[in-house]
Amino acid sequence: MSTPTDALQRLRRVHEDAVLSALRSAGALSRAQLTERTGLSRTTLFAIVSDLMERGAVIETEAAPAEPRGRGRPATLVSLNPAAGLLVGLDLGRGRVRLAVANAAHQVVATASAGLPEGAGPLEQAEAAVRLVREVAAERGIGLGALEAVGLGLVGVVDEHVPAVTLTGPGAPASPASREPGPGAARVPARYLPLVLRVAEEFGVRVAVDNNARLAALAEATWGVARPARDMVYVRWSVGVGGGFLAGGRLLRGAHGAGGELGHVSLDPAGPACHCGGRGCLEGRIGGQRLLDACAARGVALESLDALVTAAQDRVPAVCAVVAEAAADLGRVLAGTVTQLDPSLVVVGGELAALGSLVLDPIRDAISGQALPRSPRQIEVTQADLGVNASAMGAIALLLHEEPSIPAHLRPAIP
Amino acid sequence: MSTPTDALQRLRRVHEDAVLSALRSAGALSRAQLTERTGLSRTTLFAIVSDLMERGAVIETEAAPAEPRGRGRPATLVSLNPAAGLLVGLDLGRGRVRLAVANAAHQVVATASAGLPEGAGPLEQAEAAVRLVREVAAERGIGLGALEAVGLGLVGVVDEHVPAVTLTGPGAPASPASREPGPGAARVPARYLPLVLRVAEEFGVRVAVDNNARLAALAEATWGVARPARDMVYVRWSVGVGGGFLAGGRLLRGAHGAGGELGHVSLDPAGPACHCGGRGCLEGRIGGQRLLDACAARGVALESLDALVTAAQDRVPAVCAVVAEAAADLGRVLAGTVTQLDPSLVVVGGELAALGSLVLDPIRDAISGQALPRSPRQIEVTQADLGVNASAMGAIALLLHEEPSIPAHLRPAIP
Numbered sequence: 029m030s031t032p033t034d035a036l037q038r039l040r041r042v043h044e045d046a047v048l049s050a051l052r053s054a055g056a057l058s059r060a061q062l063t064e065r066t067g068l069s070r071t072t073l074f075a076i077v078s079d080l081m082e083r084g085a086v087i088e089t090e091a092a093p094a095e096p097r098g099r100g101r102p103a104t105l106v107s108l109n110p111a112a113g114l115l116v117g118l119d120l121g122r123g124r125v126r127l128a129v130a131n132a133a134h135q136v137v138a139t140a141s142a143g144l145p146e147g148a149g150p151l152e153q154a155e156a157a158v159r160l161v162r163e164v165a166a167e168r169g170i171g172l173g174a175l176e177a178v179g180l181g182l183v184g185v186v187d188e189h190v191p192a193v194t195l196t197g198p199g200a201p202a203s204p205a206s207r208e209p210g211p212g213a214a215r216v217p218a219r220y221l222p223l224v225l226r227v228a229e230e231f232g233v234r235v236a237v238d239n240n241a242r243l244a245a246l247a248e249a250t251w252g253v254a255r256p257a258r259d260m261v262y263v264r265w266s267v268g269v270g271g272g273f274l275a276g277g278r279l280l281r282g283a284h285g286a287g288g289e290l291g292h293v294s295l296d297p298a299g300p301a302c303h304c305g306g307r308g309c310l311e312g313r314i315g316g317q318r319l320l321d322a323c324a325a326r327g328v329a330l331e332s333l334d335a336l337v338t339a340a341q342d343r344v345p346a347v348c349a350v351v352a353e354a355a356a357d358l359g360r361v362l363a364g365t366v367t368q369l370d371p372s373l374v375v376v377g378g379e380l381a382a383l384g385s386l387v388l389d390p391i392r393d394a395i396s397g398q399a400l401p402r403s404p405r406q407i408e409v410t411q412a413d414l415g416v417n418a419s420a421m422g423a424i425a426l427l428l429h430e431e432p433s434i435p436a437h438l439r440p441a442i443p
Numbered sequence: 444m445s446t447p448t449d450a451l452q453r454l455r456r457v458h459e460d461a462v463l464s465a466l467r468s469a470g471a472l473s474r475a476q477l478t479e480r481t482g483l484s485r486t487t488l489f490a491i492v493s494d495l496m497e498r499g500a501v502i503e504t505e506a507a508p509a510e511p512r513g514r515g516r517p518a519t520l521v522s523l524n525p526a527a528g529l530l531v532g533l534d535l536g537r538g539r540v541r542l543a544v545a546n547a548a549h550q551v552v553a554t555a556s557a558g559l560p561e562g563a564g565p566l567e568q569a570e571a572a573v574r575l576v577r578e579v580a581a582e583r584g585i586g587l588g589a590l591e592a593v594g595l596g597l598v599g600v601v602d603e604h605v606p607a608v609t610l611t612g613p614g615a616p617a618s619p620a621s622r623e624p625g626p627g628a629a630r631v632p633a634r635y636l637p638l639v640l641r642v643a644e645e646f647g648v649r650v651a652v653d654n655n656a657r658l659a660a661l662a663e664a665t666w667g668v669a670r671p672a673r674d675m676v677y678v679r680w681s682v683g684v685g686g687g688f689l690a691g692g693r694l695l696r697g698a699h700g701a702g703g704e705l706g707h708v709s710l711d712p713a714g715p716a717c718h719c720g721g722r723g724c725l726e727g728r729i730g731g732q733r734l735l736d737a738c739a740a741r742g743v744a745l746e747s748l749d750a751l752v753t754a755a756q757d758r759v760p761a762v763c764a765v766v767a768e769a770a771a772d773l774g775r776v777l778a779g780t781v782t783q784l785d786p787s788l789v790v791v792g793g794e795l796a797a798l799g800s801l802v803l804d805p806i807r808d809a810i811s812g813q814a815l816p817r818s819p820r821q822i823e824v825t826q827a828d829l830g831v832n833a834s835a836m837g838a839i840a841l842l843l844h845e846e847p848s849i850p851a852h853l854r855p856a857i858p
Contacts, residue, residue: 039457039458039460039461039481039482042454042457043454043482045454046454063484066454067454067458067483067484067486067487068482068483068484068487069478069482069483069484069485070484071482072482072483072484257698258698259696259697259698259702271783273783275690275691275693275695275697275702276690276693276695276696278690278691278693280690280691280695280784281691281785282674282690282784282785282786283672283673283674283785283786283787283788283822284785284787285785286785287674287690287783287784287785288783289782289783289785290783292782292814293779293782293783294775294778294779294782294813294814297775297778297809297812297813306812306813306814307812307813360709360712361779363709363712364708364709364776364779365783367704367707367708367709368686368688368702368703368704368705368708368780368783369695369697369702370696370697370698370699370700370701370702370704371697371698372698372699373698394712397712397721397722398709398712398721398722399707399709399721405698405699405701407698
């Protein structure tokens with residue numbers, strides 16, 4: 029049941045949404061016109077506009093005097109602040125930080141990346157990320173004064189939790205009191221907290237974080253192949269095996285931020301030990317290093333996953349066999365996922381997805397043989413659309429996702 | 444991105460919510476008081492109240508004249524209609540129909556059940572359900588004129604879809620035009636459509652349907668052991684094996700209404716054929732009949748699942764061994780589910796759950812060995828709280844779930 033406070037919070041947010049929507053479609057409007065269009069009382073409308081102005085979301089302009097007015101004062105119009113709405117997404121992956129920048133219209137206007145030293149700690153990652161953002165902004169003439177929020181994609185399993193860092197105003201200090209997570213906000217593992225605080229401090233805006241495989245899934249749902257899907261299973265097959273699920277149009281995060289995990293589903297509880305502590309995990313059977321080892325055991329020495337992909341594209345028999353067997357194992361896990369989650373779409377991303385039917389066909393066979401016989405449904409299995417910047421773009425989508433029409437920083441802080 | 448129409452729809456719904464919330468907490472209020480409390484303009488408030496009155500959700504009463512007024516007309520107050528808000532939940536299970544009735548305060552005020560003939564078709568089920576509702580209403584003096592909506596729990600896999608039947612007003616005909624599904628509404632398999640239409644026609648109210656294992660999960664989350672959980676895995680272990688998942692506080696339905704399936708997850712793609720067309724399915728290994736057969740193979744003949752539960756409670760060794768092995772298989776599937784969905788709680792319902800630790804411990808072992816080593820999290824594995832009426836209660840929860848504070852019939856139709 030919603031409480032009266034919930035209802036008021038929601039009411040206020042929807043009122044803001046209505047005001048912003050009206051301004052988005054009409055351009056500039058007077059307060060009287062806004063009152064009329066939104067159905068709000070004069071008092072409520074004035075309070076909301078003044079709050080939005082304080083937060084820099086809307087600005088006041090003078091209307092051209094159409095007719096002489098009694099007190100000689102021209103009417104003022106309210107419009108969206110054109111200098112607001114820049115969003116930055118950062119993907120802090122293994123060995124590389126990737127950046128995407130989107131404008132107020134939610135279009136990606138710049139992407140870039142920079143290498144990270146092997147085994148870089150959170151603070152090193154933060155410095156590299158900050159440097160990349162500053163460099164790209166300077167090079168491409170992007171004014172960071174218009175920056176609204178930063179989304180961060182992080183690697184790995186969430187194993188410890190602190191409330192998310194939420195800085196509600198430009199330059200607001202990262203005080204403990206402001207670290208209340210919004211509903212559904214991902215929580216930050218303690219080891220990443222210094223990184224998140226450093227980025228928040230540097231830019232003085234709200235920072236949201238999530239697992240970067242989940243963010244790649246969200247990017248596919250926002251800009252990529254999964255755009256029409258509301259129920260989607262995404263797997264990223266690369267050095268590791270990551271995943272992200274969309275259920276009813278929302279990213280499935282789980283109770284501890286670990287939802288969407290596929291790499292550590294066990295195929296055989298009596299199988300070989302995995303670095304995670306489990307046994308017979310999918311990642312131990314089909315992860316990048318395991319594939320290289322399997323190729324070597326069949327007499328084909330390859331120095332990298334890229335070389336393996338090329339060899340498979342060149343149809344080297346031993347490499348193709350290794351990939352096809354691994355894809356069948358992935359398919360077996362995905363068949364279970366499909367049975368339980370009933371998606372309309374399974375999206376395969378990561379380097380291995382470039383192999384197309386060699387990878388997709390064994391997955392399709394496993395799903396149709398194990399998940400679909402009981403009820404013939406149309407479940408598409410397809411390659412991801414987006415490239416290496418998917419997670420950085422997903423970090424932007426994260427900032428838009430829960431209530432897409434309201435930029436995150438415009439939302440009232442939830443007490 | 445939300446469209447202007449979305450925003451207006453949402454605005455209108457939230458305005459109604461605010462009016463209903465104010466009335467719920469304050470009792471009766473004048474329109475002037477409602478204007479003040481909700482921040483709405485006079486025009487908007489009057490339109491919303493008049494719309495709510497037309498739909499029978501609120502009524503007008505005359506206030507006691509506190510002071511003489513200019514035009515001698517007493518102020519009128521608006522309050523919730525006490526004769527509205529009755530909700531009926533029906534669970535059309537194998538061999539039995541179960542009924543739960545809830546009042547406007549969402550409290551269950553009556554439950555009952557009736558047998559169904561073996562192999563009863565949808566129309567027979569509908570007649571039995573209608574008869575049960577009429578009988579219980581007559582016996583307990585429940586006025587069906589106050590009936591708002593009916594929730595139906597149905598057995599089996601959804602294999603074909605038609606839009607949900609939505610009758611928006613009392614006595615509204617089930618015209619094809621009114622069959623537009625709301626967002627997230629379950630769709631009705633064609634074989635059940637006559638049943639749904641019959642119930643809708645009989646009572647002239649909105650009918651919502653869902654799978655009855657999912658509804659049992661929803662009931663546990665609304666009234667039972669899963670009340671605080673927002674991410675929960677529910678399994679019902681009985682003659683069949685059913686399931687339901689809560690993700691981020693919402694029932695996971697899937698793209699084709701088959702989300703939450705656990706019984707047909709394959710443990711062994713090369714295993715014995717299952718009636719679903721797959722191989723090595725969980726239900727084929729641990730379903731009620733399979734357990735009875737396994738006991739018989741070990742020299743213990745039992746005539747029913749109840750007898751099996753009793754024998755296990757009496758610690759008959761062969762029966763305990765069969766149950767423990769089956770629970771380990773269930774645990775293996777649930778470990779995969781937990782890895783992927785990251786719930787805070789796993790709830791075991793159905794007849795077998797009565798065996799407590801005999802069933803729960805092997806599940807806990809499987810989850811902690813296979814799903815948790817990589818990240819020590821607190822995931823509780825526990826018995827369901829609710830009894831045989833869980834699915835009928837869940838059918839009521841379904842009517843409240845998506846927007847709990849607005850009875851479903853009060854929502855404006857979505858064009």
